[in-house]
Amino acid sequence: MAHYGNPQTRYKGDRTPLTEADLASHRVLVEGLSRLTPVLPILSEESGVPEWEVRRRWSRYWLLDPIDGTKEFIARNHEFTVNVALIEGGRPVLGVVVAPALGQCFSGGPALGAWLSQGAERVALSVVSRAAVPRVVCSRSHPSPELEAWLAPLGQVERVAVGSSLKLCLLAQGKADLYPRLGPTSEWDIAAAHAVLIGAGGSLSQLDGGELLYNAKASLLNPHFVARGAE
CATH class of the missing domain: 3.40.190.80 (D-Maltodextrin-Binding Protein; domain 2)
Structure with missing residues (x-):
């Protein structure tokens, strides 16, 4: 959150914004996951994408978006997230979504259920029946x-x-x-x-x-x- 009040912004080749916070988040995530699971590949939005001939051999890997919603981050409307997913066999088996400005952490997966942690509170999440007006x-x-x-x-x-x-x-x-x-x-x-x-x-x-x-x-x-x- 150190970069939140004064984001330094430049633009990538596709004209999407990139801030110092994107890069800082990327570094922290990659360093932590590399220590946790040194044998697993890591693919991040802010890293180079390996060639398909390399990636196609990955059966299990980490997939990261260090900051999703960079426009929201720049606008300071609190609706940006940090995203970490574990992919196995082409499917997401674990996901963690942190909304730092909202103090929220969502986590879960197909065999894990889903949870929202906010402060000291942790509650199970469940979808509900569709409303009469969707x-x-x-x-x-x-x-x-x-x-x-x-x-x-x-x-x-x-x-x-x-x-x-x-x-x-x-x-x-x-x-x-x-x-x-x-x-x-x-x-x-x-x-x-x-x-x-x-x-x-x-x-x-x-x-x-x-x-x-x-x-x-x-x-x-x-x-x-x-x-x-x-x-």
């Missing part, structure tokens, strides 16, 4: 005309705007029902919160219903997807 999570920073077309058949919906991987965490908390994403995201953007959502009883799939797998192709861009709470 609560749809929308990006605060990435409006999408395609999303409007996808939502039209649903009729009346309640929109919930939030940044970063907190969108998936809202579903895990039972505070939202759907999160359709029809814009670009990368695997590190969603993996940790994907694990938490599954642990809470939710789901995430490609728009056609197919399973969304990690490190299954050369590109690390996700297909369009929809995340759901309980049906």
